[in-house]
Amino acid sequence: MAAACPSALRRAGNEEFRRGQYGPAAALYTRALALLEAAGDPAAEERSVLLANRAACHLKEGACRLCVADCTGALDLVPFGIKPLLRRAAAYEALERYPLAYVDYKTALQVDCSVQAAHDGVNRMTKALLEKDGVNWRQKLPPIPTVPISAQTRWSVPSAAAPGANTPPATAPRGQPGESVRRARTLKEEGNELVKKGNHKKAVEKYSESLKLNQECATYTNRALCYLALKQYKEAVQDCSEALRLDPKNVKALYRRAQALKELKDYKSSITDIKSLLKTEPKNTAALRLLQELNRT
Incomplete structure (x- = not known):
């Protein structure tokens, strides 16, 4: 039977995960791990992936301590795994x-x-x-x-495809970024440093240069933060809207647009953004606090 080998069990587990069957998926990953252990196969990378996948199942089912244990095991085998x-x-x-x-x-x-x-x-x-x-x-x-440098990723990951906490493992290799993407990232990082120093006006210039080369969600939300600090609320709304065009559920963009809309006295739209955010992160304390403020207006 094909499912008797660890790789086949992992693929079957991935399929169950995609179907939302997290318990059966976890069971398949556990069987694969048991086979590797019984065979005395060190296969650190394979075992790390299986543990990380099982951790995703635990996270989906709210078994957070089991998730922590599996992730720690995965990281012991392959340090600094992003998932x-x-x-x-x-x-x-x-x-x-x-x-x-x-x-x-x-x-x-x-x-x-x-x-x-x-x-x-x-x-x-x-x-x-x-x-x-x-x-x-x-x-x-x-x-x-x-x-260590050897563990750092040098390629660009589009926001919508970033490896999130719950996604099954990506298998396709990603390419190196072009020169324009590298330059855009450098400009964004320069903007980030200026923000830390409180120089929001200069940071806006860096983010604007970066966006000319590469339209990235995080750069829009970073520039929106600067516009909020500079009290340029309409510009902040526009940047957050651009970020949400790239990533419709982006929490940072929803929160910052809600902040800007509140300052523009568009309370209804601000509340709509906060409620959208809370669908993704119902325990976001900053959003809950802002919603209370808005409900008092």
């Missing part, structure tokens, strides 16, 4: 272990700085930790590991 990092971060977040979630999201960004899910996770955890521990929240964080 187990994101899945473990999501599980930690659901368990309200925000410092650990923050560390995993930040580590994932070292591996691949273009993963929007990691950027959004860092922003959520920053807000949650600031609310919980105050301005000195960074002092209470566990150490963030330094990802």
Whole structure:
């Protein structure tokens, strides 16, 4: 029978996962792992993928501690895997272990700085930790590991296809970015550094140059943040709308557009954006707080 080999069991598990059958998928991944162990096959990469896939099943079913355990096992076998990092971060977040979630999201960004899910996770955890521990929240964080250059991804990942916490593993190789994409990324990073220094006006210029070369969701949301700081609310709305055209459920774009619309006194549209955001992230504390403010207006 074809399903008797680990790779066939993994493919069958992936198919069950796509059909939303997370329990059967997890069982298939477990069988594949057992076969590898029984055969004494070290196959670190294959075992890591199977553990990460089973972790996705656990995450979907709300078994967050099991998800953490499987992701940790996957990362022990193949350090700095983007999918187990994101899945473990999501599980930690659901368990309200925000410092650990923050560390995993930040580590994932070292591996691949273009993963929007990691950027959004860092922003959520920053807000949650600031609310919980105050301005000195960074002092209470566990150490963030330094990802070696060899483990860092150099290609561009389109926002809509970024490897999220719940997706089954990608198998197709991705190509190296062109010179324009590399230049766009450099300009975006320069803009990010300017934002950290509070120079939002200059950061807007860098993001604008970057967008001329490569229209990326994160660059639009970053420029929108600057426009909010500069009180250019119409421009912020426009940038968030462009980001949502690229990624219709982008949490950062929905939140920032809601903030801008509130300042423009378009409360109805602002509430609509926040409610859309909460469908994706029902426990987003910043969004819930903004919604309370809007309901009082």
